Structure formats: C-alpha cells, structure tokens
Amino acid sequence: MDVNKTYKGVALQEVLTLLQQHENTSKVIAGGTDLIIQLRECKVTPQVLIDVSSLEEIKGIEIIENRVSIGAATTFTQLVNSPFLNNGLEGLKEAAKSVGSPQIRNIATVGGNICNASPAADIIPPLLVLDSELYISDINKSRTISLEKFLIDKGQVDLKTNELLCHIQFNNIKNNQGLGFSKLGLRKSLAIARISVAVWVEVEENTYKQVRIATGACSKLGVREREVEALLLGKPVEEKTMQLGAEALKTQLEKRLAGRKGMEYKREAIQGVFKEALTKATYLSKT
C-alpha cells in the first residue's frame, strides 16, 4: 500500500500524538535520504509519513552544564558548523563532514543516521566512544538508553513505533581528552565507509588513562571494541602502544569476519585507519 497521508510536525506534542494515533502504519521522516530509497524499493511500506524536519524542539546543539545535547533532527551541516563543539570533539565533526555530499549533509540528520542503523553509519562510531545517551519520548513518557544498547542489529534499533528519538547527549570533552575519527572510503566524497574508526582518549602524564574505541562497517552494526580498549589502558603514549592496538583490532576482525569476503582486506586496512584515529585523538588531548 502506498503512503496516503503525510504530516509536517511543528510541535513535539503534536508529533507524539500523531505517532500514537498511527502507531503501526507510520514512519518518521526527517531528511529522508535513507527512507525515500527504502520506500522506492518497497522495503518499508508505511501509509503515513510524519515529518519531523521542522521540529525546532529537537533541532540544534546545546551545552547543558557539562553535557552536550544534540537534537535528533540536527542536520550534518549544522553539526559541522556548530560553534558549540570545541576542538577536542573534532572527530565528531569530521565524521559528520564525511557523510555523503553537501546536498545530503544539508538535509540528512544525526537521529536519522542512528535510527537507520547501517553498519557503515558515519556518525555512530564517534557517538559510541562518547558514551552517548539517547532521549526517547512517546506521548506518555520519556526514557533514556545508551546508544550501544539502542543498536540491536543491522537496521534494527530499540525504538517502538509510537516513540521518537529526541536528543543525543554525552559528556563534554575535557582538556586532556580528545576524539579522533578516521574513515576509509573508496573515494574522497560520496563514499560509503569501508571501515571507520573513532577513538576517544584521556591522557595524563603521557599515559592513556581512559580509552574508548568504536568501529564502523566491521560488524553488523557499529560496535565498541572493549577488548582492545582494555589492552591500551594505562599504556604510555608511544608507537608501541599504537601498534599493539592495531594488531589487536586485526585479531578482532579476523575472528568476527571469519569466512567473509572482505575479511582479508579489512584486517589489514583497519590497522592504518585505527592508527590515524588514535594519532588524532592523542594529539587533540594534548592541545
């Protein structure tokens, strides 16, 4: 059945009411850069579309005390241009900058990228290493869930049909912390990530006090690489540590992608991508 009704929401309450009314027949649309393709290919068949792209309550970036809050309907262009994200968060901006083309970045949203849950989603690895929490509402209540738990499987997230992802929040970055991102695409723009890596570090006395690593396009969804993180914890900032992490990631991919066509390439290439992300994160933690 074709879409026979579309709503353009202007207030959050109104949208949540509509979502409740059309609980099993509706889809939320923001930028539509993924959804329109899925509609054309009949992979989803909603009768009702609820447009949240003009919903001011869930757009834009705010700093609330030590937390950064990103509205789910914030576009990648807005994220890239935001004056509220300080230098340490460069990796987040870089990931946003690497999405598609300027046209796509102008309409595609952070929330859309998360809810579409592509294994190659560019914004997911940096948000994972920031320990992001998602604020989700329906007409009756609100809840929070970590991004990591929210992602269930490829294209599958913990979001009920009457719920809306409203905000993404994480702790603002401190002076001795840095977020680096590196993406391997097959060309310089309009490229889907073959591999992406985000690294978040806290450095004290030239030692990794905290390390968080997430990879994209290396699993059925964006994942935290906790085993590798544990390995680097407390290690000095030096070439050897970087090599240790790179080799550990290689082993992870060998296990995870065993028997798959891309494994042989990815286990090699991820090392270079990881080293770049770690180098950037470390640099940002010192400046």
Place this chain on the structure above:
Amino acid sequence: MKKRGIGIGSTFYGTGYGNGFPDVSKAIVELSQEGEIVLYVGATEVGQGAKTILTQMAAEVLGVSVEDITLVCEDTSITPDAGTAAASRQTYNTGNAIKRACENLRDEMIKIAVKQLGLNSSIGVKVENKKVYLNIFPDKKVSFKEIANLQGEETLKTEGIFTAQTTKMDEETGQGAPYWPYTFSVYGVEVEVDTETGLVEITKAVCAQDVGKAINPKLIEGQIDGGFAMGLGYAIFEDLGLHNGEIKHNRFTNYLIPTALDVPDLDKIIIEAPETTAPYGAKGIGEPVMIAVAPAILNAIYNAVGVRITEIPITPERLLKAIKDNGKNKLEEGKI
C-alpha cells in the same frame, strides 16, 4: 606509510574507422537568399565541441566570423551523412569535408564576382567580411547579399566529400598501414600510495597531447581534462564486480566514478605538429586523451611500492594484497 611514485604512459592512436573501411564525411554549405551562410552537416555533438570547431573551420575558409554562420546539425532529413561521432574522427574527417564544401562555395562566389565585376581573372580576388573584392582595388566588390540576389530562387549550394585513405592490413601477418593519421600522447602522473590501506591518490598529473593544430585550445583542454578523469576512474575506481558473468556493481553506489575531489589539477601541454592531409592540420584527440592515463598510474604505483599491477581497476583491496604478497616473496627470496 605513504609512498610516492611517478609514472609515464604514452600512446599513439590511429583515428578514423581505418583498416580500409569506407570512412566518408559529407557536408553542404549554402548561400541563403538573404546572403547568409548556412552549413549542413550530420556530425553529432556529444559535448566534445564538434559544432564549435566545424563552424570555426567554415568561418575561416569564407572569411566571416562564427556568428555569421548558421549551423544545421544532427537532422537527418536535411543534413548529409558525416559518419559517426566515434573513432576520434569528426575533426579530421568531417573537418575536411566542411573545408572542401566551403572552398567550393568560395570558388563559386569568386566566379560570379569575376563575371559581375568584369575582371580578367580570379587572381587577387578575396572573400572577406561577407563580400568578394579585388585586393588591389577594394572598391571592386560584390556583397554576399548581391550574389544571393543574382541567384534568384535557386540558392547557391556546394558540397564537400572527404573519404579517408586507409588500407586493409594483411590478416595473416598484421602488417600494413591500417590507419591514418595518428595522434600521439604522453601522460606523467605522481601518486601517493597508502601502504596500510592500499588507497591510491593521484597527486599531480601532466599531459602532452599532439593535436596537429589546435583549432580551439580551450576545447582541447576540456577534452584532455575529461579524458584524464575518465582514465583515472578506469584505472583505480570503476569496478563492475563481475561474478560468474553477473555485474554486481550495478549502481553508482558501488560502481564508483571519480568526484571532483579525486581528480587533481592537470597540467596540459598542447603540441602542434600540423598534419598535411588534415583541415588546417588538425587531428582528433577524443579517445587518445584517456588511453595513456591508466598505464601512467600503474607505472607510478610500481615506482612507489615496487609492485607491477596488470589488472585494472586497481582497487585498494587488490593493491594491498599485491603489496603484501610482494613483501612475502622478497622475504622468501632473502632480499629483505
């Protein structure tokens, strides 16, 4: 680690259908009742600039500006066949046909002017600025409009036919002279290879292209830029993903072509060595400008990382594997 290398690729390419195949271009030029020049030609414009340079050639013969010529193109009901826009042949083959048609018209107009002005001969009679005049006594002149008026209802129309000269090569030995003329081209490129990911970036490039004579240098630069981008995509991006005959990369999401960011500035050197049988010496360059790009890139990769690639496109996956295999072989041979 990122490693840089440079490579050169060169080619010579026979334009036209060649091998004795009949390669004929026709053109018609008309002096309309209003005294305007109308050019009829079946050459197809596919963005290469054929319409512009063919009009330029006609304007040159008839001593008028390109704005004074009305071009009727690509309408098979009224234009003669100029063959395909293929084999890099329109500049040379159809250019020759147009030049001949226009020379015939010019000669006809001179004949009429000689008679009309009561001159002894056609010596020193020039055609310029929409008039025919005696160079040593310019007041002796007759305008295109006046010549058209003299024609009455029946307009003055001339044809030009050009048949390229090629011979069939010996099928047994492959010997002979199957093409004429040839176009020569050299590319030099610098690449940066990431030895950890297999990514190749083309950082610098230069092309020296023999064109015979540059009828329109800007359009030639455009053709070289286009050929370079196409050759670059052919060398490192465009992978059909064939599996048992099935094209897996059947959309532009996975069949990648270069974006503006992937193509570096190309330094272009136009070499002019006029070809005697060509219109004003000009030869076609449409295909030649893309041929040597991939060999130059592969040579540069060899120079950078020491691996000889014999299959394109050289995707990061294939290159990284080749680099690793090369390292293993050297290790086994005890070279490193």
